[in-house]
Amino acid sequence: MAGSGRLALRTLPGQVWVRSSGPAVLSRLRDAAVVRPGFLTAAEEETLSRELEPDLRRRRYEYDHWDAAIHGFRETEKSRWSEASRAILQRVREAAFDPGQALLPRVHVLDLEPRGYIKPHVDSIKFCGATIAGLSLLSSSVMRLVHTQEPADWLELLLEPGSLYILRGPARYDFSHEILRDEDSFFGERRIPRGRRISVICRSPPEEMGPEEPGQPPAVS
Numbered sequence: 001m002a003g004s005g006r007l008a009l010r011t012l013p014g015q016v017w018v019r020s021s022g023p024a025v026l027s028r029l030r031d032a033a034v035v036r037p038g039f040l041t042a043a044e045e046e047t048l049s050r051e052l053e054p055d056l057r058r059r060r061y062e063y064d065h066w067d068a069a070i071h072g073f074r075e076t077e078k079s080r081w082s083e084a085s086r087a088i089l090q091r092v093r094e095a096a097f098d099p100g101q102a103l104l105p106r107v108h109v110l111d112l113e114p115r116g117y118i119k120p121h122v123d124s125i126k127f128c129g130a131t132i133a134g135l136s137l138l139s140s141s142v143m144r145l146v147h148t149q150e151p152a153d154w155l156e157l158l159l160e161p162g163s164l165y166i167l168r169g170p171a172r173y174d175f176s177h178e179i180l181r182d183e184d185s186f187f188g189e190r191r192i193p194r195g196r197r198i199s200v201i202c203r204s205p206p207e208e209m210g211p212e213e214p215g216q217p218p219a220v221s
Helices: 023-028 042-057 083-096 169-173
Strands: 018-020 033-036 070-078 107-121 131-137 141-147 154-159 164-168 175-179 197-203
Touching: 018 023, 023 154, 033 154, 042 070, 042 083, 042 107, 042 131, 042 197, 083 131, 083 164, 083 197, 107 141, 131 169, 164 169, 169 175
Parallel strands: none
Antiparallel strands: 018 154, 033 164, 070 107, 107 175, 107 197, 131 164, 131 197, 141 154, 141 175
16 A cells, blocks of 8 residues: 555655655646645644643544544534634635635534544535645644545645645545554655644535535544
8 A cells, every 4th residue: 555655656846745656646636635734833733722622621532433434533513713713714714715715614623542543435525515624733644545436546645733734626526535544654655653633624515505504524534
């Protein structure tokens, strides 16, 4: 598999946080699977982590997700934020979504324990729209995307703490995505040790759903 490091390393110029099976996949997903490392300052990451911790601490880690996609997780949806966090989320909106694009009002927060992982899956179109954008907190991880019809076509994203990832269109619907478990967590030859990871995920609504309508959160990463 890609995490073994036996496949050829291919990166976008100057972007060592992206690898793929070949230039065709890079070209196809150039604007559909994006990583912006260092999107958050250390202070901003601390602001979000501190705000989320009291609610997360009240929840137990679970090992059976409703669609069997996540192992070792706890999650919540949050609509009320401090002024500082609202400013951060506004930056995410500006970076990842078109001007004026509606977003689901509740931000999905997913907390993976160090042994937790997300299995390969394709998000249901019933629960969110064509774009998701996630902030990664606390520890690094590797997200792997694999084409649903051509499994030899893959792309991996290195998600470091403070980074922002954006998945759009074909990256959402033509490729599965997963967060690798600790024992498989390699980026090429580089070992990426897994620790506890929190992701803060903004989502566009599905076309048939207005931004204020509730929906079961998908297993987005």
